[in-house]
Amino acid sequence: MGTERALARVTLNPELRIGDVDPRLYGSFIEHLGRAVYGGIYEPGHQEADEDGFRRDVMQMVRELKVPLIRYPGGNFVSAYRWEDGVGPRDRRPRRLDPAWRSVETNQIGVDEFVSWCRKVDAEPLLVVNLGTRGVEAAVDLLEYCNHPGGSYWSDLRRSNGSLEPHGIRSWCLGNEMDGPWQIGHKTAAEYGRLASETAKAMRRIDPGIELVACGSSHQGMPTFGEWEETVLDLCYEQVDYISLHSYYGNPEGDTRAFLAKSLNMDGFISSVVAICDAVKARKRSRKTLFLAFDEWNVWYHSKEADRRQDPWQVAPPLLEDDYNLEDALLVGCMLITLLKHADRVKIGCLAQLVNVIAPIRTVTGGGSWRQTIYYPFYHASRFGRGVALDVRATSPSYEDREMGPVPLLEAVATHDPDAAAVTLFAVNRGTDTDLRLEGDVRGLPGYHVLDHLVMVGEPRDANTLSEPERVVPRAAGSARVDDGVLVAYLPRLSWNVIRLRGPR
Numbered sequence: 001m002g003t004e005r006a007l008a009r010v011t012l013n014p015e016l017r018i019g020d021v022d023p024r025l026y027g028s029f030i031e032h033l034g035r036a037v038y039g040g041i042y043e044p045g046h047q048e049a050d051e052d053g054f055r056r057d058v059m060q061m062v063r064e065l066k067v068p069l070i071r072y073p074g075g076n077f078v079s080a081y082r083w084e085d086g087v088g089p090r091d092r093r094p095r096r097l098d099p100a101w102r103s104v105e106t107n108q109i110g111v112d113e114f115v116s117w118c119r120k121v122d123a124e125p126l127l128v129v130n131l132g133t134r135g136v137e138a139a140v141d142l143l144e145y146c147n148h149p150g151g152s153y154w155s156d157l158r159r160s161n162g163s164l165e166p167h168g169i170r171s172w173c174l175g176n177e178m179d180g181p182w183q184i185g186h187k188t189a190a191e192y193g194r195l196a197s198e199t200a201k202a203m204r205r206i207d208p209g210i211e212l213v214a215c216g217s218s219h220q221g222m223p224t225f226g227e228w229e230e231t232v233l234d235l236c237y238e239q240v241d242y243i244s245l246h247s248y249y250g251n252p253e254g255d256t257r258a259f260l261a262k263s264l265n266m267d268g269f270i271s272s273v274v275a276i277c278d279a280v281k282a283r284k285r286s287r288k289t290l291f292l293a294f295d296e297w298n299v300w301y302h303s304k305e306a307d308r309r310q311d312p313w314q315v316a317p318p319l320l321e322d323d324y325n326l327e328d329a330l331l332v333g334c335m336l337i338t339l340l341k342h343a344d345r346v347k348i349g350c351l352a353q354l355v356n357v358i359a360p361i362r363t364v365t366g367g368g369s370w371r372q373t374i375y376y377p378f379y380h381a382s383r384f385g386r387g388v389a390l391d392v393r394a395t396s397p398s399y400e401d402r403e404m405g406p407v408p409l410l411e412a413v414a415t416h417d418p419d420a421a422a423v424t425l426f427a428v429n430r431g432t433d434t435d436l437r438l439e440g441d442v443r444g445l446p447g448y449h450v451l452d453h454l455v456m457v458g459e460p461r462d463a464n465t466l467s468e469p470e471r472v473v474p475r476a477a478g479s480a481r482v483d484d485g486v487l488v489a490y491l492p493r494l495s496w497n498v499i500r501l502r503g504p505r
């Protein structure tokens with residue numbers, strides 16, 4: 001069967017504003033899980049290790065991604081974590097069993113080391129407190145340890161551990177996936193809502209400058225979805241700033257079209273949570289608008305079978321090491337576009353995760369490192385998708401998906417950075433056998449020209465590996481041009497496209 005061609009249209013106009021893009025939309029996540037920390041960001045003795053044992057090759061790639069915010073230390077891990085185990089002299093830190101991932105945690109990295117790694121990669125930490133096995137007291141102690149200047153037990157302990165200045169951590173999550181029966185210390189919505197409210201109240205008394213994220217549903221398919229958000233927010237709406245959303249998608253059946261439709265599920269999830277937040281706001285007659293933190297999202301399925309075969313109680317076993325391919329990168333691109341389409345309400349996003357564990361960056365312990373396919377759409381969005389998100393009013397033919405209904409071939413959004421006179425169009429062609437001729441109305445951008453058109457294209461299962469790290473990479477090979485107020489571009493089947501325009505200044 002040959003490749004067909006179809007027409008898609010967009011409009012690029014700075015007046016079609018969705019909202020300001022919060023740089024924290026391009027956050028990520030490092031959990032004490034598998035080889036994310038040990039063998040990922042930290043590997044003393046490795047030839048790339050710096051004076052603190054952090055891998056320079058990994059830091060270089062993280063810096064390249066311009067990740068502004070990194071969630072830590074979990075994930076499921078945090079719900080049985082004692083943060084005190086990870087501070088102070090390393091030789092006195094306990095080895096503990098981590099019941100979440102059934103691994104051994106050596107505690108050689110804790111909050112101080114993580115904060116210092118964040119400083120090296122120009123990111124802010126987004127710390128998660130344990131509301132599974134612990135509660136108000138441990139959360140408040142950790143906040144005092146991190147943010148209080150000195151003159152109290154925990155702040156002086158931080159100082160004596162070498163950090164004279166407070167860490168000044170602004171963003172905090174109140175637990176992780178507390179709706180999930182798999183979570184250590186799982187709670188009902190009413191139990192969690194009360195605990196979140198009381199923890200928030202106490203934390204704000206220690207540091208009124210912090211921002212707090214309450215746990216929403218672990219995914220939209222949870223049986224308690226909706227009811228969970230309503231009950232939790234009913235109990236803590238005025239105490240928190242964000243509610244979290246998580247979504248992972250997979251393609252175990254190998255159906256590319258159905259897989260690429262999954263970002264529509266994410267889109268509906270966001271709209272539903274916005275509606276619930278606003279309904280609670282109305283019922284409470286509140287003046288405060290709640291924002292969304294999509295603080296775990298990605299493709300996750302490749303490694304599930306291999307993980308079942310791992311023996312328990314290893315230190316840093318290779319868990320959740322998904323090998324990503326082109327179609328995964330296209331879905332990640334569609335998910336990034338979806339987040340930008342909701343930039344007015346989604347202010348925090350965390351690609352889960354960053355290194356080795358379902359990650360754009362992979363390493364070999366004792367060896368090299370490489371960029372997986374999903375690295376590239378994230379890199380482009382993070383570097384070029386700043387400023388104001390623009391609705392592009394995309395139209396294109398669609399295909400029918402059993403679960404999602406009509407799925408447009410073209411998924412697209414744009415951003416406008418007025419200071420740089422820069423407009424960037426992000427576009428995925430979901431078509432498995434249809435190329436798109438894109439026509440863009442750019443009459444709202446007089447004097448703008450195409451700076452470049454980056455394209456990442458290939459076969460759905462193409463992937464990068466340590467020995468072939470550049471098999472799937474974007475190339476500045478696109479055809480986009482502006483002629484008489486019309487942007488014309490060719491978007492090949494199964495492609496990720498970034499069309500950058502520049503205007504007069």
Ligand code: AHR
Binds near residue numbers: 031075352
């Ligand atoms: O990111 C992997 C895991 O996925 C996290 O630990 C958990 O929060 C989620 O279920």
